[in-house]
Amino acid sequence: MTETRTLPTRYVTHPGELKTSSGRSLRTDEMIINMGPQHPSTHGVLRLEVVLDGEIVVDVIPHIGYLHRCFEKHAEHMTNYQQVIPYCDRMDYLSSMNNDWAYALAVERMMKIEVPPRVETIRVIMAELQRIASHLIAVGTYGIDMGAFTPFLWAFRDRERILDLFEMTCGARLLYNYIWIGGLSHDLPPGFVDKAKAFCTYFKPNIKELNDLLSYNEIFVKRTANVGVLPADVGINYGVSGPTLRGSGVNWDLRRDDPYGIYDKFEWEVQVGKGERGTLGDCWDRYIVRVREMEESVRIIEQALAVLPEGNVQAAIPKRIRPDSAEIYVRTETARGELGFYVVSDGTASPYRLKARAPAFVNLSVLPEISRGCMLADLVAIVGSVDIVLGEVDR
């Protein structure tokens, strides 16, 4: 039995020398405040070690890992590739469909499995519905961060409709296990297409409503415009992706630039920030990109529903999935950005190594860079605008 050890001291506190956990020495007029892990505006269990000079943020050191569930270790110990999918659901629990698709796609590309056209179309429909649901939460909770409660309730009201659609498809409302390797777990239930079409008709005016209520609201714009400006070159260098990067005016979307699925068959546009209300790449730009992406997603869903082919929902795949000894990195665009899976196979029935490149993990790493010099209250706006999901950051 090992002895009980004393915990190492977090801060080195010699008189006149206080250090942050990254080793930065503090001046006498600076102080450290911990924001989180139980702070509502951190959207989960994130601890920000904030170095303050009065109200001004001098430095931010994010501490993550409170929700670490050893996804990669678990994946190595599964008995087959299919079993990893429920774990993917639980990474970014707000866009589970997109996660499942990314992983399934990686294994399919590795084994050169072609999926039937019906599967491709249903996957696009599901992924875009999921994107809307996820953006609704991002936009709604961002409203709460800024002190607006009503948009949050409205967003959840609309999201509920999407969850109902998912529930009638696969029985689950949050963690679906729906997109499988080589296909789907079930076909669409009868009546799904009509209900999905009805949702699109119902939802489109609500985006306008949301814009009137929140997006162009003077108080909201004052809180978010010119705050937390992320220059495009810094974003690219940090590997930031998704709406967070597009908010900085970078026209980059993996659905178009590294094609997968059948997105090239539909007409839609990549939305980028334009600096309409302030500086290019500020919090408002990142926010409005999400709102406009919801409109684009509705467009894609409507087109996909119109061309939904009949057919099988499971490709002919071997009963035991054993890719040859190989490795592959596949990236897809989820609601938060580039979700990549690096799969190393050694010819056995479970992955030898599976690394998930989570978009929120990388997007969060740019936070210190964009929040230095802002006010403490603006830090809440910046964290909200990056739209992190801690389940994915910590995996």
Place this chain on the structure above:
Amino acid sequence: MTAEEIYKSLSAKFGEAIVESKLDAPQPFLVLDPKRMKEVSLFLRDDEALQFDFCSCVSGVDYNNGKLGAIYHLASMVHKHKIVLKAFCTRENPHIQSVATVWGGADWHEREAYDLLGIIFDEHPDLRRILLPYDWEGYPLRKDYKVPEFYNGMKVPY
């Protein structure tokens, strides 16, 4: 640029720093000297024809033969080409030069590889554990990892 051209332009400039190349793989990769990662990466990022401005992912892998590897997936947003870099080290001497100052995105990924596989990235600005508690012992994703019985004197329940 194709992987072949990328390899040619790199080997012309750096010669022996490119240890190995596999250009016919589905995702072509180059194996680099772990001590010369930074200079090659800087060239990859800044050269006009290459412009690998986006470091997608850094993954640590334990190959279970005493060898550890860091795999860098790079992409260029300008030219839309991709390349994979690999650097290998041994379990006994797990040192690879860090590229966190070249691509900011590599910073946290390298910390993660250090945290879970114990690869020490030399010249990394802030190499601390990131996902596990700071007083965790051992590197869980190594293939010879044993789950500890005790954590800080507390018995782990299984």
